[in-house]
Amino acid sequence: MVGEVMGTREEMLAMLRMMMMIRNFEETADKLTLRGKVSGGMHNSSGQEAVAVGVMSALAPDDVIATTHRSHHHTLAKGFSAREVMAELMTKATGVSKGRGASMHLGDVARGHFGGNGIVGAGMGIGMGAALGIKLAGDKKVAVGFVGDGGMNTGRTWEAVNMAAIWKLPLIVVVDNNQYAVETFIERVTAGGDLPKRASGFGLPASTIDGQNVLEVKDAVAKARDFALAGNGPTFLNAVTYRYYGHNVGEKGQYRTLEEIEDWRTNRDPIDQLAARLFADGLLDQATFDEMTASVEAEIKDAVEFAENSPNPDPADVMLNVDSGKLRG
């Protein structure tokens, strides 16, 4: 980890704790899903924490994100509580989306989260629309469109990049590149082999960054944000990361070797790397680390209890949020 700007000790510890909280949330939610307590598909983001936390650490609270089917880490890092996200996974009335959306449809426009979705590459398109809205309104903020590596080979992604580039929209494209589109290794399906090269063809700054290094991600996004706020338009960041579990919970994952997974877990884990650096720099001691571990465990345990004890949505409200209600009697 060289070259990044270190923040204050409080900022560093907050980033570490958020990554630890996301990891605990995901591993807990994974087990609950296997037990049949989570509705619909569930995509575990364990291993990808630094992308989410690095991005959100560089954004202002008013900045907008639009995400993908794998979005718990983005949503928690954006500041949504473990309680409301866990409750949404169990489709409870107290969930982020009032129990309508489950794991893949977390979001709240009022809080700058334009939602997850089940459409490959759509987070980028929605993020581009949000950036257009920001520009038309003359607001001083940016939008982040998250897309996976699978979304790099779908047409709408590049339509959105093109529009953002010609209109100089305040958009940051972040490829949460975990290298596998379900079972397909990215290198087997990416002509030209280099994603930033594709983006730079549209005339925007584009680079590959270490998605396991939260400080590098934060730095790159902070620069992209300044660039966008100065009216220069979009930036493309290919954040290379790795997911420790299958594409969805319950998947057997026989397309990767155990050695490969173990290597990423042991040698490139984003939480281990930041903790090691903070220990080495004297910003973290064992007592503080143990306290953080215990407080994260308590927070997730509380979130599970909250979700399990929350009511299901009331069937009488089934039409709520379907339309404006103006056309119905």
Added chain:
Amino acid sequence: MEEVFIPALGMAMEEAYLEKWLKHPGDAVNAGDVIALIETDKAQVEVACETAGTVGKHRFEVGASVPVGETITVVLAPGESE
């Protein structure tokens, strides 16, 4: 004590058919050992344990349809009992 259960492996999976017990009450097992074979709507699946120990009682017979999330047996640590 580890509960070995029928995992939810798909969005629409509600139960599984218990096809075969590979480990029996009193058998010593290691983490990762396959305890039972089950069949879902789509595939045959191995249900393995995550810890080492001794297999407890079979809670279902071969041929049973078992709901998702239901515990089918346990793995007991030394000194534990059901």
